[in-house]
Amino acid sequence: MKILIAGGAGFIGSHLSAHLLKDNHEIICVDNFLTGSKKNIENLLDNKLFTFLQHDVTKPLPQNITADAVFHLASPASPNHHSRLSYHALPVETMMVNTLGTLELLKFAEKNRAKFLFASTSEVYGDPLEHPQREEYRGNVSTTGPRSVYDEAKRFGETLTAYYGRDKGVDVHIARIFNTYGPHMLPEDKRMIVSFIIEGLLNKPIPVFGDGTQTRSLCYVDDMVEGLIRLMFYPGTKGQIINLGSSEEHTVLEYAEKVKKLLGSTSEIVLTEKLPTDDPKQRRADITKAKQLLKWEPTVSLDEGLSKLITYLKEFKT
Numbered sequence: 565m566k567i568l569i570a571g572g573a574g575f576i577g578s579h580l581s582a583h584l585l586k587d588n589h590e591i592i593c594v595d596n597f598l599t600g601s602k603k604n605i606e607n608l609l610d611n612k613l614f615t616f617l618q619h620d621v622t623k624p625l626p627q628n629i630t631a632d633a634v635f636h637l638a639s640p641a642s643p644n645h646h647s648r649l650s651y652h653a654l655p656v657e658t659m660m661v662n663t664l665g666t667l668e669l670l671k672f673a674e675k676n677r678a679k680f681l682f683a684s685t686s687e688v689y690g691d692p693l694e695h696p697q698r699e700e701y702r703g704n705v706s707t708t709g710p711r712s713v714y715d716e717a718k719r720f721g722e723t724l725t726a727y728y729g730r731d732k733g734v735d736v737h738i739a740r741i742f743n744t745y746g747p748h749m750l751p752e753d754k755r756m757i758v759s760f761i762i763e764g765l766l767n768k769p770i771p772v773f774g775d776g777t778q779t780r781s782l783c784y785v786d787d788m789v790e791g792l793i794r795l796m797f798y799p800g801t802k803g804q805i806i807n808l809g810s811s812e813e814h815t816v817l818e819y820a821e822k823v824k825k826l827l828g829s830t831s832e833i834v835l836t837e838k839l840p841t842d843d844p845k846q847r848r849a850d851i852t853k854a855k856q857l858l859k860w861e862p863t864v865s866l867d868e869g870l871s872k873l874i875t876y877l878k879e880f881k882t
């Protein structure tokens with residue numbers, strides 16, 4: 565099968581590309597390197613089944629490109645307002661790629677009669693008033709707050725995707741991805757677990773926002789990739805919206821302590837500043853639907869996943 569991966573040079577997209585290549589699919593990786601890196605795909609470039617196209621997906625794809633399936637993973641994803649790669653630093657790009665970019669890729673899927681998967685996010689639930697979050701929950705999102713450039717753009721991306729499924733007959737799928745981690749996360753995008761490891765490795769203070777009692781659940785990237793593939797290709801998934809993530813929940817402080825212990829670091833854990841505006845206080849996926857429809861649930865333990873990420877970051881060179 566010929567599969568187009570928008571955002572294929574990013575963290576999740578590069579793992580997805582590698583996995584699908586192993587299954588002998590032909591991959592067209594489309595990326596403009598806004599937040600991704602050539603380094604993530606350099607081991608794939610020699611593969612005859614792999615084509616890279618440097619392109620901004622908010623613009624129409626070249627006429628000669630065709631595909632049987634489209635994964636739309638293109639978007640900044642880091643919420644850390646101290647990072648130049650976060651959606652706070654790239655607000656217009658984030659809004660456009662999840663709206664205009666989604667529309668362009670849906671038009672392409674319609675023309676090619678291709679299956680389509682939109683990488684949405686748990687952020688569509690905002691700072692949730694229901695816990696854990698089921699797919700039916702409509703969320704608690706500010707339309708104008710600082711996180712809205714991401715949250716609302718993703719919500720509109722879902723609206724576009726659902727419309728193309730309902731009214732134009734495109735075989736659409738929506739993944740609501742919860743926090744994912746693993747190798748190929750860039751140190752500069754400063755996502756929580758990466759920041760903890762980088763500071764821990766240097767024995768510098770590990771910064772924790774707020775009082776650290778806010779919770780997160782982390783899914784290892786190999787599990788996420790398996791979930792995305794099943795959601796795209798399993799029977800009975802057309803038009804479905806499915807949460808993909810871990811249901812193992814810990815406080816942010818517990819993650820900092822776990823990292824420190826695994827590293828044997830002398831870092832001090834420091835409660836730095838108040839919680840960013842609209843930062844979710846509780847975050848855990850209800851994955852009942854994924855278990856039923858996809859026979860999917862995460863298999864990689866937190867210790868195993870963190871050890872792999874630590875090894876990657878120890879060796880990381882720009």
Ligand SMILES: NC(=O)c1ccc[n+]([C@@H]2O[C@H](COP(=O)([O-])OP(=O)(O)OC[C@H]3O[C@@H](n4cnc5c(N)ncnc54)[C@H](O)[C@@H]3O)[C@@H](O)[C@H]2O)c1
Binds near residue numbers: 601639640686743
């Ligand atoms: N990683 C997570 O924890 C997480 C959680 C929820 C949702 N998601 C979603 O999953 C997807 C992948 O996330 P990620 O963590 O791999 O992020 P990432 O930033 O590592 O990857 C995104 C890729 O998209 C590319 N891109 C951005 N704008 C583009 C454009 N206009 N045209 C072409 N390419 C463009 C970037 O260069 C990058 O390579 C994103 O849509 C993100 O919102 C990720």
